[in-house]
Amino acid sequence: MLRLEAIDAFYDDLQALADVSFEVAEREILALVGANAAGKSTTLRVVSGLVAPRRGRVLFGDTELTAVPAHLRVERGIVQVPEGRRLFPFMSVTENLLLGAHARRARAERERTLDYVLALFPALADRKAQLAGSLSGGEQQMCAIGRALMARPRLLMLDEPTLGLAPVLVTKIFETVRAINAEGVTVLLVEQNVRQALTLAHRACVLESGKLVLQGRARELLGDERLKRAYLGL
Amino acid sequence: MDPARRLGPAQIDVVAQLGVSTVLLGGIYALVSVGLTLIFGIMRVVNFAHGEFLMLGMYVAFWAYTLLALDPYVVLFVSIPLFFGIGVLTYVLVMRGVIHASHNVQIFTTVGLSTALQNAALVAWTGDYRTVRPWHSAVVIRALGMAFNLSQVVAFAIAVALTLVLFAFMKWTHTGRVMRATAQDHDAATLMGIDTDKVYRLTFAIGIACVGAAGVLVSPLYAAYPTAGLQFVLLAYVVVVLGGLGDMLGAMLGSLIVAAVEVVGSYFFGVAWKEVFYFVLFIAVLVLRPAGLFGQRGAETLGV
Ligand SMILES: Nc1ncnc2c1ncn2[C@@H]1O[C@H](COP(=O)(O)OP(=O)(O)OP(=O)(O)O)[C@@H](O)[C@H]1O
Ligand SMILES: [Mg+2]
Numbered sequence: 001m002l003r004l005e006a007i008d009a010f011y012d013d014l015q016a017l018a019d020v021s022f023e024v025a026e027r028e029i030l031a032l033v034g035a036n037a038a039g040k041s042t043t044l045r046v047v048s049g050l051v052a053p054r055r056g057r058v059l060f061g062d063t064e065l066t067a068v069p070a071h072l073r074v075e076r077g078i079v080q081v082p083e084g085r086r087l088f089p090f091m092s093v094t095e096n097l098l099l100g101a102h103a104r105r106a107r108a109e110r111e112r113t114l115d116y117v118l119a120l121f122p123a124l125a126d127r128k129a130q131l132a133g134s135l136s137g138g139e140q141q142m143c144a145i146g147r148a149l150m151a152r153p154r155l156l157m158l159d160e161p162t163l164g165l166a167p168v169l170v171t172k173i174f175e176t177v178r179a180i181n182a183e184g185v186t187v188l189l190v191e192q193n194v195r196q197a198l199t200l201a202h203r204a205c206v207l208e209s210g211k212l213v214l215q216g217r218a219r220e221l222l223g224d225e226r227l228k229r230a231y232l233g234l
Numbered sequence: 235m236d237p238a239r240r241l242g243p244a245q246i247d248v249v250a251q252l253g254v255s256t257v258l259l260g261g262i263y264a265l266v267s268v269g270l271t272l273i274f275g276i277m278r279v280v281n282f283a284h285g286e287f288l289m290l291g292m293y294v295a296f297w298a299y300t301l302l303a304l305d306p307y308v309v310l311f312v313s314i315p316l317f318f319g320i321g322v323l324t325y326v327l328v329m330r331g332v333i334h335a336s337h338n339v340q341i342f343t344t345v346g347l348s349t350a351l352q353n354a355a356l357v358a359w360t361g362d363y364r365t366v367r368p369w370h371s372a373v374v375i376r377a378l379g380m381a382f383n384l385s386q387v388v389a390f391a392i393a394v395a396l397t398l399v400l401f402a403f404m405k406w407t408h409t410g411r412v413m414r415a416t417a418q419d420h421d422a423a424t425l426m427g428i429d430t431d432k433v434y435r436l437t438f439a440i441g442i443a444c445v446g447a448a449g450v451l452v453s454p455l456y457a458a459y460p461t462a463g464l465q466f467v468l469l470a471y472v473v474v475v476l477g478g479l480g481d482m483l484g485a486m487l488g489s490l491i492v493a494a495v496e497v498v499g500s501y502f503f504g505v506a507w508k509e510v511f512y513f514v515l516f517i518a519v520l521v522l523r524p525a526g527l528f529g530q531r532g533a534e535t536l537g538v
Contacts, residue, residue: 050421074427086422088415098408099415103427151427 001026001186002047002078002155007056009042016042017053018210024155029177029187031197031218033227034207040190041083043207044157047188048080049073060155074103077154081161083190085144089133093124093143096132100150109152117146120176138169145176156180157188162196174200198222251380252497258382258390260493262452264486265393266466267473268400269444271485274474276417276437277333282344284470285463286351287442291317291449292458293355296364299453305368307388310450317446321439333434355460363457371454385454392451400444401482413437468509469496472516491515 002024009017017039024030032040045051047058049070058065060076068076087096097117101110118125121142127135132143141161148156158177162170174196181187191197198204198218206214206227214226221227270284294313298304324347332343373384404410416423416433423430448466456462469492476491477484492512499511 048425050424069429070424071427071429074425080425082422082425086419086425088418088422090418091411091414095411099411099423099426099428102408102412106427147426 001061002188003057003059004043004046005057005059007043007046007053007058009039009046009051009053011042011051016051016210017046020056020207020210020212022205022212022215024186024188025203027181027184027186028202029181029189029200031194031201031204032188032190032207033192033194033197033204037209038207039210040207041159042210044080044082044159044188044190047073047155047157048078074151075105077105077152078157079148079151079153079155080157081144081148081159083159083163085140087132087135087140087143087147089131091132092129093132093135094128096143096147097124097150100147101152103151106150106152110150113150113152117149120149120179121146138165138172141165141169141173142176145173145180149180153185155186155188157190159190160192161189162191162193170196194227195222247379248501250378252501254380254382256490256494256497258386259497260490261390261393261397262448262455263466263469263473263493264397264489265444265448265451267470267477267485267489268397268482269441269448270467270470271474271477271482272400272404272444273438273441275481276413277329277434278417279329279333279340280344281438281441282341282467283348283351284441284445285465285467286348286355287317287320287445287463288449288452288466289355289458289460289463290320290351291446292453292456292462293359293364293449294446295450295453296366296458299366299368300364305370306366306450306453307392310392310447313446313450314443318439318443320446321442322435324442325435325438329434329438330431352460352463359460361459363459365457366453368454383455389451389455393448396444396447397486400440401486404482409436465509469512472512472519475516476519 004023005021007017007020008015020039020043022030032043034040042051046053047065049065049068053066060073060078063076065073065078088099091099097114098110101107101113106113118128123139124142124146127139132140135143145158145161161177162173165173170193177187177189178200189197189201198221201218204215204218204221205212206221214221214224266288270281273279273281273284291313294316295306295309298309298312299306328343328347332340368385370384370388375382375384375387404413412423412428413433413436415426416428416430420430423433449463452466456465473485473488473492476488477486492515495511495515496508500508
């Protein structure tokens with residue numbers, strides 16, 4: 001469904017990705033793991049269009065995305081939950097969720113999707129009028145995922161959705177991701193909780209200093225010595 | 235001694251007259267300032283050419299009145315879409331290139347635009363003072379012992395109505411929500427599928443439409459000349475800072491405060507002093523409450 005071919009990405013002179021290629025199959029969960037500064041977030045930004053690669057191609061289905069501006073990629077069903085949630089802090093939960101359905105494709109079904117999201121996250125239903133900036137960390141993450149679901153994603157990219165959350169909430173988020181995937185949404189998941197991510201995912205890729213060093217079935221990688229080394233950056 | 239007892243009927247009339255004058259003037263200042271505060275709140279750009287668009291609005295009213303005998307209130311309906319279009323054009327030709335540039339570059343750009351527009355007006359229409367004198371500017375309304383010019387009352391009513399429409403638009407429409415989202419987090423807005431370039435274009439166009447409309451509305455009250463915008467834009471900066479940099483409701487209240495200072499100060503010390511008062515107020519606010527009288531909230535926080 002999604003294919004990256006030989007991607008090089010830079011921030012000014014700093015190379016963040018070098019020759020990264022991998023594929024995400026329809027309806028699978030692919031975990032993207034790696035140490036800090038490995039280039040995980042940059043990979044997601046290349047797919048969502050916030051960062052333009054200097055070399056290489058991104059293909060979504062049969063279409064090449066290079067020339068498609070970021071805001072139109074959402075229209076095609078590519079939706080990213082950014083690192084650090086990035087809610088609109090001075091707007092209510094409802095307003096945040098409604099903004100998620102800005103894309104034309106999603107707007108027609110806005111009310112129905114809203115019901116679905118509030119049923120998925122009942123905690124949000126109780127806080128509809130509260131400012132997003134005043135939610136707890138866990139609620140903010142639910143709001144961020146809910147906002148992304150409002151866009152009716154075909155490919156949902158999550159950047160460290162469990163960062164800073166208590167273990168019980170981490171489990172809840174992973175369960176939610178599994179449920180979303182079961183509805184037919186393809187998931188590209190960036191995680192620091194490697195063990196849990198690999199338990200959830202079908203396949204995984206390991207990034208190290210901007211290079212893809214390992215990929216394979218998640219269950220097999222779980223027992224891989226090289227993964228421990230790559231992830232720890234030794 | 236009770237100060238109220240010293241106020242005879244004559245003094246009460248003066249207070250009432252000053253109060254109503256303040257409100258009338260404040261409404262007009264609000265419309266001038268609200269476009270500036272909107273552009274600053276959403277785009278984080280100070281438009282130093284704002285006054286020049288007001289000046290253009292005054293000239294549009296003057297020429298429409300002189301050549302076509304059109305009343306400014308009729309011209310208003312044409313001027314709103316006209317200045318919206320001018321705003322779009324200015325954004326595409328000038329502002330788009332600097333929207334992500336440094337503040338210095340943005341300041342040079344809008345100050346340059348201001349100078350260019352002033353000189354274009356000077357070349358095209360000379361430096362003469364041009365006045366519009368429609369029938370309503372000579373009509374004096376007397377009520378409760380006070381006297382007002384009909385043009386002033388109508389300008390106030392229209393200015394307040396336009397400001398409230400804009401406020402409601404920002405707060406309750408999907409497009410208003412999209413504009414606020416873009417101000418709060420540009421990248422997150424992009425990830426929602428929002429075309430932020432389009433949002434900035436719309437924001438700039440609305441801001442210019444407001445100030446263009448303000449120019450038309452004040453044309454029966456103030457003369458048009460190439461630097462006519464300066465007298466308004468000066469106070470608009472004071473209003474925007476008073477209101478808390480980008481807060482629209484704050485800008486409305488700030489307009490009333492600036493108008494009160496002007497009206498009361500002019501009554502006691504003479505009109506010539508009014509710019510001194512603005513600046514004293516401006517400096518006082520910057521020193522005492524740099525985030526504005528109502529705290530820094532920004533237009534993006536509308537809907538709190
Ligand atoms: N906006 C930016 N400007 C400049 N350099 C950046 C920017 N964002 C990331 N980088 C650099 O690019 C490299 C890859 O960063 P990236 O954010 O993709 O890593 P990451 O794997 O997501 O790390 P983390 O686990 O800490 O989120 C890092 O060296 C980082 O410093
Ligand atoms: Mg990251």
